[in-house]
Amino acid sequence: MTKIDFNLRSDHIEPIQEMLVPGLLNIPVRGMSLKTARGKKLEKGAVVAQHPGQGSADVHASLAGKVTKVSFAYVTMLPGEGGGVAPVDLSSVDDDKEMIRTLRRLGVSATPLMESELLLINGLNPEPGVTSAEALLAHEKDILIEGLSLARRLVKPSRCILVTSGGPEVQGLGDCEVQTVRAEYPASIEPLLIKAITGKENAEGTAVLDIHALWELGMVATTGLPVTEVVVTVGENNWRIPVGTPLRHALAEGGLECAEGDVVRLGGVMRGEAAYSLDQGISKQCRAIGLVKAGEVAPVENVPCINCGECVLHCPARLMPNLITRYAEFDRFEDARKQGLDICFGCGICATVCMARRPLLHLIRFAKEQVRTTLDA
C-alpha cells in the first residue's frame, strides 16, 4: 500500500528565481467588482478589480499593458509599453484603520491583522508539495522583517513567536521567539498550530500570519507599491511569478511537461485544486503548481461509504467525516453541521485514507459552501 509522505520540512531550498515575463496575463477577478474595461491601457500596479468583502484585498495589473478581454472571471491583458503607478508613502499613515484600508488598496488581505495578545508566524510549509514558505523564510528575510514590524504595529502583541520545522536553512526572524514543532501535515493548519504552541484548543487572542502574508506585507512596506507577484513552488523550485501568469507559461518555465491525462494541481498535494485549462491565470492565493501524472493516483469512486472508520481514526479534529459526508451527499446540511461540519479544518486527511476512495474533502467543501450560501444567508 502507498505510504504517504506528510513531511512539511524542505531540506534543500534554492533561492527564489524570477520567472520570464509571460506574453499574456489572465488575472483572476471572480466575485470582484471590475475597475477596468476592454481596450484600456494600464500601468503596472493599476487597480483591475476591487474586492467587495470586508478585509479582502484588491487586485492590480501585474504588468503594464492593454486589456484585451474581460469576463466575469478573468481580465486578459497583453503586456506592453508603460510605466508603473507611484508608490504610496506608508510612513505618513498614522491611524491604524487608515493603514488597514491602505493595505487593502495595495492588495494585502488585512483579515488576520486584528489586535491580539499573541502573534504566531506560521513558518511551516502549508502542505506537502509546497516549499515556498520555507524558501521565503530562508532567502527573503529582510522583506519578512519589514513585514513583521508592520504586522506588530497593527496587531500589538505582547509576544511574537515564529513557528518553524527546525529545518537546516530556516533560522529566526529578527527578535521574534522561535519554536519548533513536528513538521508533519496537518501541523501547519491554523487551529492545530495554535494548539501546538499554546496547548489550548480554544485559544482566543491569538493572531496567526503565514509567511506568504508576511512577505506581502513586507513587499508593500519596502516598496509602497501594490502586491502583484506571488511566490509559487513549481516542481522542485520556487519562483516569483506575476499574478495572472497563464499556467502554460509557468509550467514551461518551471520545466514541467503536461501530457494527456495528467492533472495540473494549483496548490499543495492535499488541498490543491485541479486546473481545468492551461490558460488559467495564477491567483494570489496560489502556493504551488504541480503535475499529477496519469495513473499515479487512484481515482475517486462513486461508491457508498463502507464504514471502515479510517477517516474517523485519522481526523485531527476528532470528527466523523464518514457521517458528515454521507449527510452532505444527501443534502442534509443541518445534520452535517450537527456532526461538526463547522469545526472541520478541511485538511483532506480523511479523503487520503478513505478505503472506498470516496471524495470526502470534496463533499465537505460542498456542504460548507451550501451552508454558507443557503443556510446562513
Next chain:
Amino acid sequence: MTPPVIKPLADSAGALVVCPPPHVRTGLGVRGLSLAGLLALAPAAIMAMGNFGLDAARVLALAGSVAVLTEALCLRLAGRDVDVDNFSALYAGLLFAFLLPASAPWWLVAMGAILTTSLGRVLFGGFGSNPLCAPLVAWAMCRISWPAAMDVDFAMAASAMHEPLAQLKYFGVQALDQFEMIDLLLGRHLGALGAVQIIPLALGGVALMVFKVIRPYIPLAFLAGVLGMAGLLHMIDPSLYAEPVFHLLTGSVVFGAFFLATDTASSPVGRMPMILFGLMAGVMVVVIRAWGVYTDGVPFAILLVNLLSPLLDRVRPKPFGAR
C-alpha cells in the same frame, strides 16, 4: 434546475483531467479490499479442500457463484449499476460457505448464498449499508430453518472425526482429552469447513492487519474477550468449563475475529467503540457456549453485538475545541 457551470478559458481541445483533491491516496478501493480478503481466505480454502476433500470445493464454488449471481440479479432488478466485478459479493458468499459443514446439500448452500446477498446486503442498500454481517444473517436463517442440515456434528455423522464443541456441550470437559492441540490447529476435527482451519486463517488475518487492510482493534479485542471470559470461567470451575485455549482453537473464533467481526459496515468506527465491540462479542461467544443452546457461539455473538454498533459509535471523543 441547477444553472450550467461556465468555465471561462476552457477549451475542449486541450482539456485537462479534473479531479477533486487530495492528490494522493492510500485507500484500496472496494475492489482492492475484497481482493485482499479473498487472498487472505485462500490458504484456509485450500486447507479445507485438503481436509474435507472435493466436498469443500463444491460448497465454496456453489456459494460464491450463487452469491454473485444473486447480487447481479438484485442490482439489475433495482435498476442500479451491476458492480459485481468488485468481488465483494463473491467475498461475502465465500465467507458464508466457510461457516457451512462440508456435507451441506446443494439447496442449503444456494439458499444461504441467496440470503447472504439479498437479505444480508441488497435489502439494506448494498455493500456498506448492511447493519448486520451479511454472511451471518444467512447463517442464522439457515441454522434456524434447517437445523439438521446445518448441525455440523449431525450432518457429518459419517466422518470419523468429532466436533469438539458438541463433545464439550454434551459430554463435558472430560470428553476433551481426545483432542490433541496439533489436530485442533491443523483443522483435523469437525466444524464448519473453513472456520476450523485455524493456522491458515490466523495467517490470513494477521496478513490483513500487517498490510493495514483491517485495524487490529476488533480482532485482538475479540480474542481477548474470548480468552478472558473463558479463563474466568475455567478459574471458577475447571471441571465444568474448558480451558481458554480450547475455546480459541475450536468453532469459528479465529475466523470470526479476523473476518466476520471486522465486516466494515456492521462494526463501529473509532478506536474505543471498536475495542468495546470486540470485547463484548468475545465475551458473548463464551457465554453462549457455556449456557446457550448452540454449540458454537460465534455467529450469534457477532450478530448480537452488530445490533449495538450504532450505540457504540456514540462513544467518541469531543470534537476539536469542545473541551
